[in-house]
Amino acid sequence: MAMEQRTKKQLGLLSYKLLYEILILWLLAILGLTVIQVIMPNFFFSSFFLAKIIIALFVLLLLISYLGKINSSDILPALENSDKIWNKKVIFLFIISTALIVNSFRDLGMFLLIPISVFALIVLFFLFHQTINSSNNQ
Amino acid sequence: MLDFTKNIKLEPAWQKIYLVGRILVYIIFIFSAIFFLNRTLFPSLDFSINLNGQRVKENPLGYENTSSDESLFSAYTKENFSIIDFQIITKKNQSDLSQKQIAIRKTYSAFSYPEDESPASFPNGSLLKNSKNFFLVSDGKIRKFAGAKIISALGYTEENFQDATTEEIEYSEKGEDIISAEKYPSDSLFLIDNTYYKLSSDILHPFVSEKAFLSYFEKSQALTKDEEFLKKYTVNQDNPIGFANGTLLSFDIGVFLVIDEKVVPFNNPETFLALGYNWEDIIPANEEEIGLYQRDKVFSISRPHPSGTVFFAQDSNKYYLIFGQSKKEIRGENILKIYSKRKPIIAQEKSLEFQTACALQKKLWPFNSYGCKSFIENLGQAPGKDYQFKIQSSPDLEISATRAVFSKKINWLNLRDTLSIIKQRFLTNYGYGTTN
Numbered sequence: 014m015a016m017e018q019r020t021k022k023q024l025g026l027l028s029y030k031l032l033y034e035i036l037i038l039w040l041l042a043i044l045g046l047t048v049i050q051v052i053m054p055n056f057f058f059s060s061f062f063l064a065k066i067i068i069a070l071f072v073l074l075l076l077i078s079y080l081g082k083i084n085s086s087d088i089l090p091a092l093e094n095s096d097k098i099w100n101k102k103v104i105f106l107f108i109i110s111t112a113l114i115v116n117s118f119r120d121l122g123m124f125l126l127i128p129i130s131v132f133a134l135i136v137l138f139f140l141f142h143q144t145i146n147s148s149n150n151q
Numbered sequence: 152m153l154d155f156t157k158n159i160k161l162e163p164a165w166q167k168i169y170l171v172g173r174i175l176v177y178i179i180f181i182f183s184a185i186f187f188l189n190r191t192l193f194p195s196l197d198f199s200i201n202l203n204g205q206r207v208k209e210n211p212l213g214y215e216n217t218s219s220d221e222s223l224f225s226a227y228t229k230e231n232f233s234i235i236d237f238q239i240i241t242k243k244n245q246s247d248l249s250q251k252q253i254a255i256r257k258t259y260s261a262f263s264y265p266e267d268e269s270p271a272s273f274p275n276g277s278l279l280k281n282s283k284n285f286f287l288v289s290d291g292k293i294r295k296f297a298g299a300k301i302i303s304a305l306g307y308t309e310e311n312f313q314d315a316t317t318e319e320i321e322y323s324e325k326g327e328d329i330i331s332a333e334k335y336p337s338d339s340l341f342l343i344d345n346t347y348y349k350l351s352s353d354i355l356h357p358f359v360s361e362k363a364f365l366s367y368f369e370k371s372q373a374l375t376k377d378e379e380f381l382k383k384y385t386v387n388q389d390n391p392i393g394f395a396n397g398t399l400l401s402f403d404i405g406v407f408l409v410i411d412e413k414v415v416p417f418n419n420p421e422t423f424l425a426l427g428y429n430w431e432d433i434i435p436a437n438e439e440e441i442g443l444y445q446r447d448k449v450f451s452i453s454r455p456h457p458s459g460t461v462f463f464a465q466d467s468n469k470y471y472l473i474f475g476q477s478k479k480e481i482r483g484e485n486i487l488k489i490y491s492k493r494k495p496i497i498a499q500e501k502s503l504e505f506q507t508a509c510a511l512q513k514k515l516w517p518f519n520s521y522g523c524k525s526f527i528e529n530l531g532q533a534p535g536k537d538y539q540f541k542i543q544s545s546p547d548l549e550i551s552a553t554r555a556v557f558s559k560k561i562n563w564l565n566l567r568d569t570l571s572i573i574k575q576r577f578l579t580n581y582g583y584g585t586t587n
Contacts, residue, residue, distance in 0.1 A: 023165045
């Protein structure tokens, strides 16, 4: 019985770790596809295809969340609880976001492009900051 | 390797399974990336048709029963491919199609129309001179002016007439001679107070603009009259005459093709180029000129060229005029001069031959299906956007569905073509290039 429970626990953790791995690769893929779609809209694939990929991402997140809840006693204490907002990953995402936002508004002209892009990035930063703060509080 | 959940520890045995799992995930990711790159850099195109009436999602195959024992399928694309994979699914209990040949060609479907016995003739309204004889083409017939007195009484001078050879004149049906100077024959052309008119059944029809008139005739063909002349006839202002069939017009950001009394917008620049048209042949139109027409459904790549299109067969040096569902050869320089107001589409007589073929083999799945593969790189050079597949079979053959998958070989030339298209699109997207 104890053996069975141990196996179940290990299987749950293994599934969680593998799904997390898949999640990171999936996010990288979505990032790449989004950049391609923004630069050359509907040339390589349609927006519908990208939407399907993003929906699959949500399914993956739900699965990870479910496994996380089942194995919460082993997973939660192990997760990093960082107060640092500005790490390498965030800076990388910030640069990509800036490029995507500026590209989307490129037809507006410089006088509108700069203030709108800066405003969009500020909003993005605040949303991110709030999300990190609320998850830390949890 | 990066471990995104390194703080979650597994037992040693499970850690090994986890490592194997990670390697598998990365292998699948890499293979997916390679698959995506392959599909992107060497794209394939899938055409199909379901003859049971079910809807096909996109890229439908055209289908025509050219005779009781011959079927013709058409796929429409501007791109050049290396390989075609053809599949036919028949209904149950049909005769065996094994070893039947699928003949393939690439051409323009309008160019493959049957050739009419009679060549193209001068259009209505043409004023012609041959030696000391003068003619007008009126109501589809060539009518001779009875003498110089009639010509001068009607107000014509020699400058109004264009040259025509005896042979060219004979291409038109002969009509009655013009013997009266009191009445102008039908299809006479006039210029009155900067507006061009055509006489038809004693009613003067104005052209919407000078540009519209010049899409049919030369300026010299219109007889100049004063405003008093308008009182002699009824003028139909409600239905002015627009541009000649096959004229390319631009308005706002759209490009349109004039077909009968409608303008048809092109669905995208690729379709425009796939049909062999040139950006320089587009005539800018104003609101009044475009407003004259009803708008028709978009011109997609599957539609054939309309009536009025002129083709030039490079290999045989012949010109053809599309006339309904047939084509007429344009013989004679003077007739060609009139029809060349619309720039000819370049074609090749050789493209009408079915140059490539493959023999059908029975497939295990789907049931009642046959397929064959053929290399079609040699068809890439032929001008045209219509890949046509001909199959000869028994008159009672019932085909359920057909599919044609075009693909490209993985080689440097195809990669270069795709990269060139990507570069062009990228530059156009950012305002640095034009679609070519």
